[in-house]
Amino acid sequence: MGIDISEISYSGIHFQVQKNGLSNTNYIVIHGDEETAKILIKDHIKTNLGKAFIIKSKNREVTLGPTIVDPNRIFSKSGARKALKNFKTDWNPNELNKLLLNLEKNRNDFLFNIFPGEGGLLIALHNNFRGYNVNDELKNSQLYSIKNNQNPRDFILCTNIKDYEKLKNGPYNIVLQSKVETNNNGSLSWAALKYGVRYINIETRLGWLSQQKKMLHFVERSIK
Numbered sequence: 001m002g003i004d005i006s007e008i009s010y011s012g013i014h015f016q017v018q019k020n021g022l023s024n025t026n027y028i029v030i031h032g033d034e035e036t037a038k039i040l041i042k043d044h045i046k047t048n049l050g051k052a053f054i055i056k057s058k059n060r061e062v063t064l065g066p067t068i069v070d071p072n073r074i075f076s077k078s079g080a081r082k083a084l085k086n087f088k089t090d091w092n093p094n095e096l097n098k099l100l101l102n103l104e105k106n107r108n109d110f111l112f113n114i115f116p117g118e119g120g121l122l123i124a125l126h127n128n129f130r131g132y133n134v135n136d137e138l139k140n141s142q143l144y145s146i147k148n149n150q151n152p153r154d155f156i157l158c159t160n161i162k163d164y165e166k167l168k169n170g171p172y173n174i175v176l177q178s179k180v181e182t183n184n185n186g187s188l189s190w191a192a193l194k195y196g197v198r199y200i201n202i203e204t205r206l207g208w209l210s211q212q213k214k215m216l217h218f219v220e221r222s223i224k
């Protein structure tokens with residue numbers, strides 16, 4: 001048994017793929033500056049079957065055409081339009097539309113590459129370091145369970161009610177976002193939801209490797 005390494009791209013945004021045998025669980029790290037998540041995913045895939053997708057970037061924003069963009073904001077048309085204007089305001093409308101069309105054309109191929117097989121699970125690992133926390137997600141959530149003894153910056157986000165039911169009584173903060181928002185912000189969770197893919201985001205403070213590891217193990221133990 002060994003790890004097969006290959007690469008895929010979404011409109012020129014490159015991801016390394018580490019494949020360990022066959023499984024219907026995939027993992028992704030989409031923000032290049034989230035080092036703790038990168039360390040965890042690379043370690044985890046050595047002993048767990050599945051595919052790990054790791055963005056090939058050191059920075060949070062990646063180059064796309066004449067601008068940089070948050071790679072986790074380009075999985076819907078509305079999100080991509082907004083994200084592309086974030087770091088460049090003087091767009092030629094034709095150039096902007098061309099890039100949006102290119103993303104549109106490549107989006108589903110990329111998504112179906114990273115999505116697991118029927119009924120499978122996509123686990124995204126994120127780290128935060130700018131104050132972002134579970135309270136920012138409550139207004140978009142249908143159900144949530146906040147634990148008083150947990151840091152609000154460490155939390156689990158899931159899109160499937162059955163997964164939520166299995167995870168909510170554990171020790172960690174958790175939210176359920178199971179309702180598709182048409183004008184969403186273009187993050188991968190909304191695309192997974194749209195296509196009925198079970199998605200779980202494990203979010204912790206940057207640097208808190210042992211916490212993120214415990215949360216990942218808790219998730220896998222609870223839902224498999």
Ligand SMILES: [Zn+2]
Nearest residue numbers: 031034126127
């Ligand atoms: Zn992130």
